[in-house]
Amino acid sequence: MQRRFIDYLTISLKGIAMGAADAVPGVSGGTIAFISGIYEELISSISNVNISLFKTLFSKDFKAFWQQANGNFLTALLLGIIISFVSFMRLAKYLLEHHPILIWSFFFGLIVASIYFVGKQITKWNITVIISLIIGACIAFYITTLPALATNDNDWFLFLAGAIAICAMILPGISGSFILIILGAYKTLSDALHDFDVKKIIIFATGALIGLLSFSRILKWLFKHYHNITLALLTGFIFGSLNKVWPWKKTLTWHTNSKGIKKPILEESISPFSFEGDNQITFAIALMVFGFLTIFILEKLGTKKQ
Numbered sequence: 001m002q003r004r005f006i007d008y009l010t011i012s013l014k015g016i017a018m019g020a021a022d023a024v025p026g027v028s029g030g031t032i033a034f035i036s037g038i039y040e041e042l043i044s045s046i047s048n049v050n051i052s053l054f055k056t057l058f059s060k061d062f063k064a065f066w067q068q069a070n071g072n073f074l075t076a077l078l079l080g081i082i083i084s085f086v087s088f089m090r091l092a093k094y095l096l097e098h099h100p101i102l103i104w105s106f107f108f109g110l111i112v113a114s115i116y117f118v119g120k121q122i123t124k125w126n127i128t129v130i131i132s133l134i135i136g137a138c139i140a141f142y143i144t145t146l147p148a149l150a151t152n153d154n155d156w157f158l159f160l161a162g163a164i165a166i167c168a169m170i171l172p173g174i175s176g177s178f179i180l181i182i183l184g185a186y187k188t189l190s191d192a193l194h195d196f197d198v199k200k201i202i203i204f205a206t207g208a209l210i211g212l213l214s215f216s217r218i219l220k221w222l223f224k225h226y227h228n229i230t231l232a233l234l235t236g237f238i239f240g241s242l243n244k245v246w247p248w249k250k251t252l253t254w255h256t257n258s259k260g261i262k263k264p265i266l267e268e269s270i271s272p273f274s275f276e277g278d279n280q281i282t283f284a285i286a287l288m289v290f291g292f293l294t295i296f297i298l299e300k301l302g303t304k305k306q
Helices: 005-022 029-035 039-047 051-059 062-068 071-098 100-119 127-144 155-169 176-183 186-195 198-225 227-240 281-303
Strands: 249-256 262-269
Touching: 005 029, 005 071, 029 039, 029 100, 039 071, 039 198, 051 062, 062 071, 071 100, 100 227, 100 281, 127 176, 127 227, 155 176, 155 186, 155 198, 176 186, 186 198, 198 227
Parallel strands: none
Antiparallel strands: 249 262
């Protein structure tokens, strides 16, 4: 596929949007990839990383290897994701702590629009497709209701957490960061990154790499053989995840950490009019609309070349 510099710049911008989404526990970068038109190319490119690819490197030359790996696409995308994830993580942490209603409102609007744009790619509706959509929604909704487990820093657990979380990150609707919180690995990874604990970072990254390479092959096979059913399942995932990003929450159980800071463990969605304190409903609705319209821009970028 012949691409110009501006095309790769656009891919990097989509990567920036993916990284920003993945930095927020509850929002999936896979959703951004899907509605911006690069999801299937991303999955296909990842699944092409195999023994055959490295045989090409040794039997031919680096150029053939790079083309087979779709290296320009992956580099441009990863560059955007890494820059955004690292820079946005601090901003996301601040917003979640000080303006949770506003940031969740933006992402709620974003995800509502995503449901429409992903769902409209289903070319044929039947009972199997409808059931797949319902199953996906139920699974995602159930995940959003799970309480967080206690923090676990066991090496094997961190390896498995990496493999599971990376699968969630490339699934539209399910956030890898949120899965890490549920598993009790989010703090362990955050501490490892903060303290530059190389051993823990390598263990997590190895699990993530193995999970990514394995799961991408499954997704590629599903898209090839059960395209509409897979799309319906992913649309259901996005729909079910709305419960997590609903802006107005009531905390049912709290956890007090070693510093004496209280953090919510289990929350339930409530009406903005039942919310204790300032519900910020005017700004919240404005940001929902802004998030909704943001998807239209990304979707236009994704379909412009098609």
